[in-house]
Amino acid sequence: xxxxxxxxxxxxxxxxxxxxxxxxxxxxxxxxxxxxxxxxxxxxxxxxxxxxxxxxxxxxxxxxxxxxxxxxxxxxxxxxxxxxxxxxxxxxxxxxxxxxxxxxxxxxxxxxxxxxxxxxxxxxxxxxxxxxxxxxxxxxxxxxxxxxxxxxxxxxxxxxxxxxxxxxxxxxxxxxxxxxxxxxxxxxxxxxxxxxxxxxxxxxxxxxxxxxxxxxxxxxxxxxxxxxxxxxxxxxxxxxxxxxxxxxxxxxxxxxxxxxxxxxxxxxxxxxxxxxxxxxxxxxxxxxxxxxxxxxxxxxxxxxxxxxxxxxxxxxxxxxxxxxxxxxxxxxxxxxxxxxxxxxxxxxxxxxxxxxxxxxxxxxxxxxxxxxxxxxxxxxxxxxxxxxxxxxxxxxxxxxxxxxxxxxxxxxxxxxxxxxxxxxxxxxxxxxxxxxxxxxxxxxxxxxxxxxxxxxxxxxxxxxxxxxxxxxxxxxxxxxxxxxxxxxxxxxxxxxxxxxxxxxxxxxxxxxxxxxxxxxxxxxxxxxxxxxxxxxxxxxxxxxxxxxxxxxxxxxxxxxxxxxxxxxxxxxxxxxxxxxxxxxxxxxxxxxxxxxxxxxxxxxxxxxxxxxxxxxxxxxxxxxxxxxxxxxxxxxxxxxxxxxxxxxxxxxxxxxxxxxxxxxxxxxxxxxxxxxxxxxxxxxxxxxxxxxxxxxxxxxxxxxxx
Numbered sequence: 001x002x003x004x005x006x007x008x009x010x011x012x013x014x015x016x017x018x019x020x021x022x023x024x025x026x027x028x029x030x031x032x033x034x035x036x037x038x039x040x041x042x043x044x045x046x047x048x049x050x051x052x053x054x055x056x057x058x059x060x061x062x063x064x065x066x067x068x069x070x071x072x073x074x075x076x077x078x079x080x081x082x083x084x085x086x087x088x089x090x091x092x093x094x095x096x097x098x099x100x101x102x103x104x105x106x107x108x109x110x111x112x113x114x115x116x117x118x119x120x121x122x123x124x125x126x127x128x129x130x131x132x133x134x135x136x137x138x139x140x141x142x143x144x145x146x147x148x149x150x151x152x153x154x155x156x157x158x159x160x161x162x163x164x165x166x167x168x169x170x171x172x173x174x175x176x177x178x179x180x181x182x183x184x185x186x187x188x189x190x191x192x193x194x195x196x197x198x199x200x201x202x203x204x205x206x207x208x209x210x211x212x213x214x215x216x217x218x219x220x221x222x223x224x225x226x227x228x229x230x231x232x233x234x235x236x237x238x239x240x241x242x243x244x245x246x247x248x249x250x251x252x253x254x255x256x257x258x259x260x261x262x263x264x265x266x267x268x269x270x271x272x273x274x275x276x277x278x279x280x281x282x283x284x285x286x287x288x289x290x291x292x293x294x295x296x297x298x299x300x301x302x303x304x305x306x307x308x309x310x311x312x313x314x315x316x317x318x319x320x321x322x323x324x325x326x327x328x329x330x331x332x333x334x335x336x337x338x339x340x341x342x343x344x345x346x347x348x349x350x351x352x353x354x355x356x357x358x359x360x361x362x363x364x365x366x367x368x369x370x371x372x373x374x375x376x377x378x379x380x381x382x383x384x385x386x387x388x389x390x391x392x393x394x395x396x397x398x399x400x401x402x403x404x405x406x407x408x409x410x411x412x413x414x415x416x417x418x419x420x421x422x423x424x425x426x427x428x429x430x431x432x433x434x435x436x437x438x439x440x441x442x443x444x445x446x447x448x449x450x451x452x453x454x455x456x457x458x459x460x461x462x463x464x465x466x467x468x469x470x471x472x473x474x475x476x477x478x479x480x481x482x483x484x485x486x487x488x489x490x491x492x493x494x495x496x497x498x499x500x501x502x503x504x505x506x507x508x509x510x511x512x513x514x515x516x517x518x519x520x521x522x523x524x525x526x527x528x529x530x531x532x533x534x535x536x537x538x539x540x541x542x543x544x545x546x547x548x549x550x551x552x553x554x555x556x557x558x559x560x561x562x563x564x565x566x567x568x569x570x571x572x573x574x575x576x577x578x579x580x581x582x583x584x585x586x587x588x589x590x591x592x593x594x595x596x597x598x599x600x601x602x603x604x605x606x607x608x609x610x611x612x613x614x615x616x617x618x619x620x621x622x623x624x625x626x627x628x629x630x631x632x633x634x635x636x637x638x639x640x641x642x643x644x645x646x647x648x649x650x651x652x653x654x655x656x657x658x659x660x661x662x663x664x665x666x667x668x669x670x671x672x673x674x675x676x677x678x679x680x681x682x683x684x685x686x687x688x689x690x691x692x693x694x695x696x697x698x699x700x701x702x703x704x705x706x
Contacts, residue, residue, distance in 0.1 A: 016090050019061040029092040032102055036087025036095075043080070044072040048088065064090035079109055082117035244293070247276035251300050254307070263307050263529055270304035274320075287334070294331055298324040298344060302351055309355045310531060312575025321352040343391055346371040350395050357402050358579045368399040386425055390438070393421035397442055400449070408452055415446040433475055437485060440471035444492040451499050458503055465496040483523055487533065490519040494540050501547050513544040531571045535581050538567035542588040545595070554599050561592035572615075586615050586622070593629055606633040606645050613652055620661035627652040631672040646679045653682075 015033035040048045048066035049057050060066065066088075069081045083105055089095045096102040096116075105115045254269035277297035284290035305320035328345040335341060353367030375392040396418035404411035422439040429435060447464045450456055472489040479485055497512035520537040524530060545560030568585035575581055589612040596605035609629035616622035627649050634645040649672060657663065676682040 014058075014061055015092070016062050016064065017092060019058045027092075028098055029095045032087050032096045032099055033089075033092070035099060035102060036084050040066075040069055040084050040088065043069045043076055043084070046072060062090075064088075077109075079115050079117070083109060083115055086117040243276060243280055247273050247280065247300075248296070250276065251296075251303070254300075254303060258303070258307060263310050267304065267307045267311065270300055270307060273300045274304055291331055291334070294327050295341070295344070298327045298331075298348065301327070302348055305355065306351060312531065312577060314355060314359060314577050317355050318352065321348055321355065324348045325352070339385075339388070342374055342377075343387055346374040346391055346395070349374070350391070350398060353395075353398060353402070357398075359577070361402060364402055365399070368395055368402065371395045372399075386428065389421050389425055390435075393418045393425070393438065393442075396421070397438075397445065400445065404449060408449065412446065412449050412453075415442065415449055418442050419446060433478065436471060437475050437488065440468045440475070441488045441492075444468040444472075444488070444495060448495045448499075451502070458499065462496065462499060465492060465499070468492050469496070483527060486519055486523055487536075490516045490523070490536070490540070493519065494536075494543060497547070498543060501543070501550065504550075506547055506551050509547045510544070513540060513547065516540050517544065531575050531578075531581070534567050535571040535584055538564040538571065538588065539584050540564075541567065542584070542591060545588075545591060549591070549595055549598075554595050557595045558592065558599065561588055561595065564588045565592060582615050586612055589615075590625075590629070593633070597633055602633045602637055603641065606630050606648070609633065610648055613655075617655060618659045620656045620659040623652050623656035623659060624661060627656070627672050628670055631670070631675045635671070635675055642675075646676060646682075649676060650679070650681050 015030040018030060037048060049060040069084055070076050070078065083102070086094065086105075087096055087102055096105065101116070105117055108115050250269045250273035254266045254273060257263075257266035257269060274297060277293055277300055280293040281290060281297065284293060301320045301324035305317040305324070308320070309317035325345065325348045328341060328348060332338070332341050332345060349367045349371035353364045353371070356364035356367055372392065372395055375388055375395070396414045400411045400414035400418065403414070419439065419442045422435060422442055425435040426432070426439050443464055447461045447468070451458065451461050469489065469492050472485065472492060476482070476485045476489060493512050493516035497509045497516060500506075500509035500512060517537065517540045520533060520540060524533050524537060527533065541560050541564030545557045545564065548554075548557035548560060565585065565588050568581065568588055571578070572581040572585050589608055593605045593608040593612070596602075596608060606629075609626050612629070613623065613626045616626070630645055630649050630652065634642050637645065653661075653672075
């Protein structure tokens with residue numbers, strides 16, 4: 001514990017009360033002063049107090065001897081100088097009362113409305129947002145916000161220490177009362193500071209839209225907020241009243257790591273939070289506390305499940321969601337009319353559907369239908385609020401994506417239903433960026449579906465893609481730090497490229513696909529561990545390869561396919577249980593093998609087919625296709641090399657039979673029959689087809705058996 005009179009804090013960021021050693025005067029306004037110093041430095045590129053030695057700096061801080069920011073940078077608006085001056089006021093009573101209040105004033109400045117620090121004159125209002133100042137000023141504000149999270153920690157620690165000391169020294173009733181008052185004050189300040197960090201972490205990101213390299217600035221911001229929570233954890237003891245705070249801190253750290261693209265660390269933090277919330281359930285003193293902690297546990301389980309699903313741990317993810325659903329169903333039994341519980345349960349079913357979609361389409365469909373049933377039941381439908389509509393529209397869209405491979409018209413129906421709800425939400429809140437983004441993404445998805453219908457007006461659909469792209473780009477301009485915005489744009493560009501390919505507008509298709517690839521590559525630079533994004537980028541390279549191949553540019557096609565294979569192999573290797581990763585890799589290997597055969601690279605084509613075989617050891621249909629690909633590649637090979645690949649065909653057919661394939665006469669009409677006609681093992685198989693007894697065995701032998 002710091003003794004009374006000791007100087008607390010980093011020298012250049014000390015407040016006057018700290019510099020004079022008056023620790024009893026230190027409170028949350030001290031933290032505000034440090035924020036003011038940080039903003040001063042960022043605006044002027046110099047410290048407010050410079051001295052030849054330690055004591056000289058302390059003297060300047062105590063007296064408040066520093067020039068205004070406009071002295072060093074005259075282009076800075078007066079209002080912003082006033083904000084800095086108020087934060088750095090020598091008299092703490094003249095400062096902002098809290099970090100939140102300062103953030104609110106910076107937000108007022110950002111919006112161009114009068115600040116608390118000093119109401120501007122009419123002339124100042126007119127000139128406030130002169131274009132020549134805007135970019136540099138916003139950049140300074142945004143970067144200043146990066147320091148807020150870590151700076152608030154000091155005052156929290158100080159108040160906890162003071163409260164603990166007061167409690168330990170209380171030897172009389174008066175001292176006990178004083179200790180309780182200080183402890184209560186510490187708790188209030190702790191909550192205020194914690195709230196300020198969360199608030200500023202969310203609001204500061206919006207200021208980054210006009211800042212160069214906003215993604216870098218946002219990452220710094222999140223790193224600082226994460227560091228704040230880490231330091232806060234160190235200060236927390238294991239008292240019952242702080243266990244909830246500790247659990248929520250770990251959950252917040254999980255969310256921050258998730259935003260930073262570190263799913264592994266996010267998983268670790270969510271796991272700890274789930275354990276703590278489970279312990280809190282076991283020790284809940286009443287039904288109210290139990291319900292509160294159970295709801296938090298269910299949310300944390302959902303978040304953890306989605307993260308570990310991205311890491312390829314599908315079974316663990318499904319178990320997490322199932323636990324969340326069980327918890328929520330228990331809560332609903334106690335409070336069946338509570339709409340937020342119903343919506344949370346529907347969200348869990350939706351998330352389980354997302355996880356199931358890669359492995360069990362029928363199970364995923366049932367999950368989505370369970371979510372829809374909850375959200376469409378009369379009790380929920382009567383409360384036609386935005387949260388319910390948004391959740392329902394999202395489930396409709398996910399169901400559309402699930403069924404589109406095999407049920408086009410049903411997919412179109414669900415997509416149209418989702419758009420109807422998104423349009424309703426946008427109409428109710430025209431300025432809501434989230435609703436606009438959902439609507440643009442849904443238009444893009446519906447256009448992709450409609451393009452598969454015969455006799456569609458393709459030019460009209462391309463216009464819809466263009467409209468969706470324009471909306472998505474406008475949203476990205478306003479929120480460049482939102483990776484999901486850029487991801488949806490990449491998907492729209494990719495889908496438009498596919499449609500242009502079908503229309504044989506190859507030049508336009510190349511342009512769209514190159515833009516999609518560039519957008520997706522930028523995302524992966526920021527989130528390198530995103531396996532879904534890696535797989536999507538691989539698919540885009542495959543699509544570009546198809547454009548080149550259709551134009552007869554086989555080498556460029558082969559290069560694109562190879563780029564796609566490399567990326568898709570990374571995704572599949574790290575998450576072999578994710579079905580779509582395997583499907584995309586298999587498709588690109590097939591396309592690559594086809595272009596190799598066109599180039600005359602038969603040995604490489606056969607090797608590519610064998611590589612594809614490894615993806616489908618138990619899929620008879622795919623194995624038969626692989627045997628045909630090998631056969632096509634070896635038609636003109638010399639004898640010895642040809643014999644080697646004939647054995648590979650035998651092995652592939654053996655695997656197909658073991659996987660359930662029933663040999664029939666169809667194989668007699670394939671290339672496989674032509675190249676295998678004289679091969680001894682295959683001839684025994686042909687004898688069987690013709691009704692003759694097999695010489696030795698009644699199945700195709702493996703290479704080892706020959």
